[in-house]
Amino acid sequence: MKVSKFGGSSVATATQIKKVLHIVNSDEERRIIIVSAPGKRHAEDTKATDLLIRLYEKVMNQLDYQTKKQEILARFSDIIDELGLKTDLLQKIDDTLEHHIKHLKNNPPRLLDALKSSGENFNAQIIAAYNTQQGVPTIYLSPKDAGIIVTDEPENAQILSSSYEKISKLRDIAEKVIIPGFFGYSETDHIVTFPRGGSDITGAIVARGVKADLYENFTDVSGIYRANPTIIKSPEIIHEITYREMRELSYAGFGVFHDEALQPLYRYRIPVVIKNTNRPDDPGTYIVHDREINRRRVVTGISCDKGFTSINIKKYLMNRQVGFTAKILKILADNEVSFDHMPSGIDNISIIMRTSQLEGKEEKILNEIRSQCEIDELNVEHDLAILMVVGEGMSAVVGTANKITSALANAGINLKMINQGSSEISMMFGISTKEAEAAVKACYQNCYA
Structure with missing residues (x-):
């Protein structure tokens, strides 16, 4: 059925x-x-x-x-x-x-x-x-x-x-x-x-x-492209992608299939196929629970979305202060702001969110962080884009991260932050909004050319 x-x-x-x-x-x-x-x-x-x-x-x-x-x-x-x-x-x-x-x-x-x-x-x-x-x-x-x-x-x-x-x-x-x-x-x-x-x-x-x-x-369209076709001329169509990969790519701008629509299907492992009404015989793209990993082409797709802001906080010996991050997150929660990424070091933390989340609230939140968290430095960076490079099993293939960072370096793109965390399927790069399209082109050329 x-x-x-x-x-x-x-x-x-x-x-x-x-x-x-x-x-x-x-x-x-x-x-x-x-x-x-x-x-x-x-x-x-x-x-x-x-x-x-x-x-x-x-x-x-x-x-x-x-x-x-x-x-x-x-x-x-x-x-x-x-x-x-x-x-x-x-x-x-x-x-x-x-x-x-x-x-x-x-x-x-x-x-x-x-x-x-x-x-x-x-x-x-x-x-x-x-x-x-x-x-x-x-x-x-x-x-x-x-x-x-x-x-x-x-x-x-x-x-x-x-x-x-x-x-x-x-x-x-x-x-x-x-x-x-x-x-x-x-x-x-x-x-x-x-x-x-x-x-x-x-x-x-x-x-x-x-x-x-x-x-x-x-x-x-006849399926999901590996990258935005308005940026990459005639990009390849993905034949099979997992729910997890689709979720990551949708988050960063893939608009063919809404990521919230995967939630009801995930538990019951109901497969999805994206097909073209005008070319119904084209095979389309299947979204499935599990798939075989192609180690020679481990990157499934590349997406980039604009409109992000980063709140950057520094505090000496931050890692030894119990509850420091919890205080910051409580301030965000009290102001009904959710965050997307939180890369950190031992003495610094960056909280990345959609810029729209901060409308009318930014100054209040910053003042509360200053007064409640006893920080050393605080700055805000607007006009960020988030570049997502996604593929199942990416972390198990030696040289994947180097391939991406080399492509970006060769294109003269400055990386403001990198976040992979414990994810096995994606790498996130924070870059300037004005370099978003160049970043997608550089990564696509290096992964699929």
Whole structure:
């Protein structure tokens, strides 16, 4: 049994939807389908979700929102008309949008979630209706009816473990099932969206719930590249990658598959394949629990993400002071700041975090560290990029670190910090943001040329 998820570009137009349903209907094992909201039809286009956010902004600013609503309706009308779908869904879409606005306009976080989720919700209904009209019995299930019950914090839904029992019953449905991605329902019956990458998360939750043999994630590329294709011209596609490797690469900028979507699948070892809707016969990239290590090509992928800040602290005999690091981490926790890396020496420690974590809090945190921790030196470094070099078994292959550092040195790139810790599968390098692309090119050339 396969659970298949199709991203926004895969369901952006009637033509694309027909491709999707051809893929779905050509394999009887593809029984549960998760769909996104319509994505961009061309480079200058606007995603349906972005149109819905703009509608929300109009409502919140007490502006006339009818023109923006008509733009959204036109987007779905184009799809319905091009499919030749005989339905009253367009009126239902209009009524639903007005219902959300009328009942939730005094509760902005709830209204935003309800409107943002509408793109997936409407698209799923259209796709299910069209497939049925084509003679393939297909039912639409809302996340609530599918059993996707989540926590109640707006824009931060987390699946409740009790949901999986009801989700497991989806296996018993004989028809094809279409479920909208990106959101669930709370126990108080509110629509709550998942964080970014939400449709990937929905697909993973359903795949785990029904204990699928395979979770297929269809997008507009034929797999996961070893490096960012906007930096490296025609990079190789990774044929097989582990959950752990994918987690490390996603953290540092690989955007094809959201790292949070791996969590429901990891425990049950459900494999994932990333495939191309426009080239469905391409093998794609498999994400698995374990794989054989290629010692001649031990580096699986290279990624680099920008927007980091490092708080650097020095204190003589720091290593002998019990609880020193705990004090610093408590200050961060009290200010609701999480950190990403913490490389250290005997008398110094660096705490690396996303710069966005410090917005409006930086000076307060620094002052608290100074007053509570009796430090010798404190400085902050902004405009950092994090370069991740990832590969299972990397630590067991002699010369891997030297290969990477030599490539960076030869490219004239200054390393501000290196952190491998106890990881067997990744090395992290802190570099200047302006050198990020050059670093990726240097490492790729040295690892794969």
